[in-house]
Amino acid sequence: xxxxxxxxxxxxxxxxxxxxxxxxxxxxxxxxxxxxxxxxxxxxxxxxxxxxxxxxxxxxxxxxxxxxxxxxxxxxxxxxxxxxxxxxxxxxxxxxxxxxxxxxxxxxxxxxxxx
Amino acid sequence: xxxxxxxxxxxxxxxxxxxxxxxxxxxxxxxxxxxxxxxxxxxxxxxxxxxxxxxxxxxxxxxxxxxxxxxxxxxxxxxxxxxxxxxxxxxxxxxxxxxxxxxxxxxxxxxxxx
Numbered sequence: 584x585x586x587x588x589x590x591x592x593x594x595x596x597x598x599x600x601x602x603x604x605x606x607x608x609x610x611x612x613x614x615x616x617x618x619x620x621x622x623x624x625x626x627x628x629x630x631x632x633x634x635x636x637x638x639x640x641x642x643x644x645x646x647x648x649x650x651x652x653x654x655x656x657x658x659x660x661x662x663x664x665x666x667x668x669x670x671x672x673x674x675x676x677x678x679x680x681x682x683x684x685x686x687x688x689x690x691x692x693x694x695x696x697x698x
Numbered sequence: 699x700x701x702x703x704x705x706x707x708x709x710x711x712x713x714x715x716x717x718x719x720x721x722x723x724x725x726x727x728x729x730x731x732x733x734x735x736x737x738x739x740x741x742x743x744x745x746x747x748x749x750x751x752x753x754x755x756x757x758x759x760x761x762x763x764x765x766x767x768x769x770x771x772x773x774x775x776x777x778x779x780x781x782x783x784x785x786x787x788x789x790x791x792x793x794x795x796x797x798x799x800x801x802x803x804x805x806x807x808x809x810x811x812x
Contacts, residue, residue, distance in 0.1 A: 618800055626786055628741070628803035635798060674740055680797050683754045684729060686790070688740035
């Protein structure tokens, strides 16, 4: 069974600084995908970044980058130059690429960006 | 290009009642998944519909059922509502043939059981 662990219930960062949100995963599937989603207080889940298990390079999307360490089974999200609008819940999720598209989520990290 | 739309936005029901939530997938998507997100938790997978069939199900009782229509839209039905069913219900759509693309989520339906 797949499992996602997010050990940071809350994180604080000052505006314009970088922050790393931790995510570790467990799976026996050889081919899988890792996702990060942002959930503002309004509730919608906003896709941020994706990393495939066979991707050689770490994924980047604008201010978001994924620090993928396969041997350690970690997929940490790095947000550079934090903005006030980055305050939200952040969820790490994974799915088996060889099967159906069920996503398994972690418990999330609440990020608060202060001026 | 419309994204995933869900209705209603909010719903209040009492124990024992039945509820139907609706979801229209993003244009071009053929797969719909439903998730339950309790307060302070991550979303939990309920089930997924593809080609009008339920093809994968999470650890939810039979009180939770669904349907997918020929236009790919979907409904989630919950019977005999319990207080513990209070949650945000999220619908996500995707294209079955594109495994590396993310699921796109709607804004959710907040269901409160009194």
